Amino acid sequence: MAYELNTNTYGLKSSPFIAIRTLLELAERERLDFPRAAAVLSSDIYVDDICTGAANEKEALLLRDELIGILRAGGYELRKWVSNSPALLDGLPKEHQQDPHLFQNVDNPDAIAVLGVQYQPAQDVFTFSVQDLDISRVWTKRLVLSTVARIFDPNGWLTPVVFWAKCFLQKLWLENLTWDIPLNGELLLAWSRFVSSLPDIQLVKIERKLLPAGKCRVTLHGFCDASELGYAAAVYIRAVDRNGSVTVRLVIAKSKVAPIRSRLTIPKLELSGAALLSRLLNHVVSTLGQTVAFEKIYAWTDSQIVLCWLRASVHALEVFVANRVSQIRDSTAVINWRNVPGDLNPADCASRGCESSVILSHPLWWGPVWLCEPEGCWPHNIVDPVEPLPGLRVLAVESEPKQNLDELLDRFSSLDKLLGVTGWLKRFIHNTRNKSDRRFSPVLTPEERREALLFWAVDYEMRSYLMRLDIPFCCPRTASWYDS
Template identity: 45%
Template sequence: MQDYLEAGHMSLAPPARGTTARSYYIPHHCVQKPDSASTKLRVVFDVSAKCANGQSLNDTLHTGPKLLQDIVRVLLNFRLHRVVFTADVRQMYRQISIPPNDREFQRIIWRSSPDDALQDYYLNTVTYGVCSAPFLAIRTLLQLASDEQSRFPRAAAVVRSDIYMDDIVTGCDSVQDALELQEQLIKLLQCGQFELRKRASNALPLIEHLDSSFRQDVRDFDSGDSVASVKILGLQWLPSQDVFSFKVKPTDRTCTKRTILSEIARIFDPLDFLSPLTFFAKHLIQQLWCLGLSWDTPPAEITHRWEQYRSQLPGMSEIKLKRHLLTRQHLSCELHGFCDASEMGYAAAVYLRGVDYNGDVSISLVMAKSKVAPLKRRSLPQLELCGAHLLAKLLSYVSSLYVKCNITVVTAWTDSMIVLGWLRASPHRWKTFVSNRVAYIQDKVPSECWRHVRSSDNPADCASRGLLPDEVKNHNLWWRGPNWLHQDPDFWPSEPSTAFLREEAMINSETRRTILLIATEENALDRLIKNCSSLSRIKIIIAHLFRFVNNCRVASNSNRRFGPISLDEQTTAMNVLIKHTQRSAFEDTIRKLEDKQQCAKPIQRLAPFLDQKGIIRDGVVRVATVKTTNGSIRRPVVKLCPLPSQ
């Protein structure tokens, strides 16, 4: 707090004018951080503390749009430069003043000694803990870069792309270029009264001329030795060896749901170099949730696995991963991605394959990603497709970021022939789940870029199942990729020609079923005849319909029909049915009779003709016996009968 006063970042303030004054008092306390190289005792301001009206300052402030760079993007760019240096901006928030009128909302109460009287102070600068502070700080740096663009173009580009909050992580391809860039950055930031400190580099000329107060303290406090260990954006970096390392110090606490989550959260790995290890932990968390235990109940089912996992975590410090991806004189660069899935989850990993002018090949793990399988059960081929979907995202992201590497080939590898079958067909052939993901994958990575790899040669296999720490650090396939990737492409795996035939049944299981709809005009009488099996009922229905039509047409009630259906109405209905049936069955015969033509021979024997109602009747003369009082005599009688339907 004395430093705040001496630097002018805090000043005495008059007492607030009454209880209705537009002001806000910020509570504050100290936090100790013994492992900090610069500030071991920090002041923390609680700007979320509620006032008497139930609101805090953060509740009433806009946070502003997100201006932070993607930390993955910054780290991936950091791996491209041969010569790199890091630094942070000293007290970045406190170098940015706020207008005097706004300082009323940044009041604090402080006294240097318990014997002194309490006094009101203004905080004159952007305050850590205010929700808008990150936006204000980054926006100020971006405005400074814009204002000084013409004088320091290279430094302005770094401020726009290679800064994460107050950490600068950048580099060049030569020491001379790095020295010039460093000088530009210092002068650019000085224009805004910003100062660089905690500088580190893998090239000694960039830091050897600096005073110790400006260099990163790289002492290992546990061992007491001076080792090149620098923490950049959460990753341990050894500048002297130019490699990334990992350091995890688990605490010795009782195994509960709370402690397991706390320990796992201590592993910060933005590029997912430790995917096999973190996947093991993610799967443990999923099992914890499924058990439904309280936060402090020991999970007996997984205690043994957790203790085994925790005891091996210190061994992660033995892992060293080179920072620089490319060789000094690389001829070509290729991206190779691998994906895999198991019943526990799926994963993807991306490798950069560089070939120099001497023909030497270098393989580097760029980044990876893993996810546990959803609780809603999916088939293994569907999980394999989810792994391919994840790999397509990673390959698209890395290839768009590494444009300046002149990547000549992008290849995606999977050990699932079913997924290959899906990807090499049009998405519309598959059901919704498969179709949506296939369409996305084909948009990001063309189908011809996908190839088959054996499961034993798939690095993503271990990341989709999880490994213990001791298994991860010695897993050459994960860190260096398959051995054949170091050889000429002629020695790479080729796709079996008969593989699709063996998996045809599984591919067809996700085939979308096509439903063909045919619209036909069906007569109302046809529907009635089809849906009703009683002829008498059909006649009654038709008679009622005709009665309804008749009653609608007549004006007076005297001409309307009421009561039971009469015999004449039933006869009319029957004639309608006969005529309709004959028109359906004897359409050709009716047409010939209307045109006065001869009918077909089987029908012609019946001497058919059309009566006045348009019904076909036969004209055959039949002999009937008529009984009289004098005895029986035979007399010819002509009977007109309607032809039977089919």
């Protein structure tokens, strides 16, 4: 009797690969019959969750039917349907929907977790939640780390808040506190003030839709900044519709705290932020580039030194600076670097950190107002040369004049002694440059004495030619009479 396993065994190392590979194979086989669904299975799926959309409700209905058909052809049944449109859920069995009563309580909607991110389909927005937060508890480093880890923000929409928490954790490590010692003093006051405002992030609502309906002109704008605490980068998408209305949306952001052991200068932190921004821009272009055509990609920084580094030759820069400049220049996206004043840079708050109550009404973080204006009203791209420019590789060259061999000639009264000393000097040079098996014997050979004589003859002949020509002692070896 033979038994055959027809299901994928979860828990094995190969199980995730087999599951994803099966869906990709299904997309290839059924691409002719279900072209829209095949494209979604190839790009908009994460393990067993499909997160996709369409430009309008009509296209979304066609995509829904194709997804059901292509997966049913492979023996799969789609469940846990969620949509911001009630029409897309009509006709689906209630047991296949995530929440059949989704649109019955629009004023107080419930959020649904989509890949760990809270999503309210009725309002079509992303939200955040902080549950079971006891502000009056005894705070330790362990509880602080646990609280910070509960802020799940993969796209970096709360980067200023998370960055403040990162810097606070760094302070706890610098204080050498153990995991379960209660906080006190200024540390406790700062953390209590921060954690008391943390529930305010539940008021943050991020629109899921990045672009307006219809055809529009789209540009990508990235901002980077740094402080003594660390550096950050944020990417915004700017769309202009047919009526000239401008929409600016925050797409993604990221921050990093400054290293403790190797203290970096502010310009080098600014450059690290620029390198982080170039990676974020490449990520956004590779992710959205198949569906969105970007007319231009701009990168903004308030550091004149960074802009001068980006225009300098890599070979003239220090290793740290040269490596990051090379990374930025090797970016797959064509980036136009521009200068922005510090008070107009939305990444400024992300590089310094702030509390939750500040980020709600921040004038720049959710999209700078000046970016909604025509390009002629943007900050002028003026880059003043920085003199002296830090980060340049310093090459010190000391020219040592060639010693006159006449002094050596005056020390010996006979040619025999001169050739002997010269032979021993040349042997010493030879032995120091070669291994022991290739070194000469202890006795000075006649051949070595002949080479010493030839050395002095060539030297005398060279100096005789130079004196006749009345030119400096150093002469190129390419001279026509050199080997004559």
